Amino acid sequence: MCPTGSSVWPARPISDLRSAFEILDVDHDGKISHQDLKTSYSDADDDVIGSMITVADSNNDGYVEYEEFESVLKSDVAGNSGVLEEVFKAMDGDGDGKVGFSDLRRYLGSAGFEVDDDEIKSMIMLGGGDGDSDGVTFEGFVKILAV
Numbered sequence: 001m002c003p004t005g006s007s008v009w010p011a012r013p014i015s016d017l018r019s020a021f022e023i024l025d026v027d028h029d030g031k032i033s034h035q036d037l038k039t040s041y042s043d044a045d046d047d048v049i050g051s052m053i054t055v056a057d058s059n060n061d062g063y064v065e066y067e068e069f070e071s072v073l074k075s076d077v078a079g080n081s082g083v084l085e086e087v088f089k090a091m092d093g094d095g096d097g098k099v100g101f102s103d104l105r106r107y108l109g110s111a112g113f114e115v116d117d118d119e120i121k122s123m124i125m126l127g128g129g130d131g132d133s134d135g136v137t138f139e140g141f142v143k144i145l146a147v
Helices: 015-026 034-040 046-054 068-078 083-091 100-112 117-126 138-145
Strands: none
Touching: 015 034, 015 046, 015 117, 034 046, 034 100, 046 068, 083 100, 083 138, 100 117, 117 138
């Protein structure tokens, strides 16, 4: 939810979340593990990562399958949880409330994605930043994920 109370994903099909799931599934085994999240969020401690898994792992097998991931994000869209906000905070390496160029470069690199500077700048611009010095707010981050 936006601070205004409206949804930040007004017309986004939930099925589009597959690409976000695949980014977090670092080893591409069809489920997000503790190690996948540790790789993606290297600055997060084990308790935070454990909490992320616990929130989504409805069948208690220690992993987050796509259906569980989708379910959590559906509830997040409805305003029932702050999972995306936690992901945003984990990506915001300098804690300035924005995900900037260096934050995205670090995150995408740790997740095994090879992207050039222009691609990162394009993502930031898509989220409402200027592509260089300015980062994106949480709402802009959600716009990036919507692609």
